[in-house]
Amino acid sequence: MDLKHIQDLVKMVNKSNISELTIEEKEFKITIKQKEDKYVTAAPVQLAQPAVMAAPVAQLSSGPASATPAPETKSTDNLLTIKSPMIGTFYRKAAPGKPNFVEEGDEVRSGTPVCIIEAMKLFNEIESEISGRIVKVLVEDSMPVEYDQPLFLVEPA
Numbered sequence: 297m298d299l300k301h302i303q304d305l306v307k308m309v310n311k312s313n314i315s316e317l318t319i320e321e322k323e324f325k326i327t328i329k330q331k332e333d334k335y336v337t338a339a340p341v342q343l344a345q346p347a348v349m350a351a352p353v354a355q356l357s358s359g360p361a362s363a364t365p366a367p368e369t370k371s372t373d374n375l376l377t378i379k380s381p382m383i384g385t386f387y388r389k390a391a392p393g394k395p396n397f398v399e400e401g402d403e404v405r406s407g408t409p410v411c412i413i414e415a416m417k418l419f420n421e422i423e424s425e426i427s428g429r430i431v432k433v434l435v436e437d438s439m440p441v442e443y444d445q446p447l448f449l450v451e452p453a
Contacts, residue, residue, distance in 0.1 A: 385441070413441065434449065
């Protein structure tokens with residue numbers, strides 16, 4: 297088989313929807329493959345809009361105001377955030393079957409390991425840069441995280 301014939305075969309495969317062509321002769325075998333993504337098109341992604349809940353309207357009454365106290369809400373103004381330094385997969389423990397690095401309520405110091413983020417098959421141990429008490433874990437185990445995404449809320453010591 298000469299070079300011109302091979303070039304013609306390549307052009308023919310490129311113009312068709314054939315994904316692979318194999319030709320075998322006595323002491324000669326050639327396989328021509330298309331790139332797999334040539335005919336793949338991305339479908340538009342539609343994100344579901346969150347339902348908007350209307351706040352309940354307080355009813356006006358002519359009677360005295362009720363004496364029930366409002367529920368206490370913790371102020372997050374004084375809380376600091378431990379953020380993800382990279383894109384990857386968030387893990388709360390060093391290995392399956394091991395305990396979590398930190399739990400809500402645990403005290404951490406600067407340099408204390410708080411989680412692992414896997415990026416490109418590398419497991420990166422993330423250490424706290426602040427001292428204080430873990431108030432809230434913001435990410436579920438084995439979930440993907442983005443760069444600078446909040447991971448933990450910490451009440452500074």
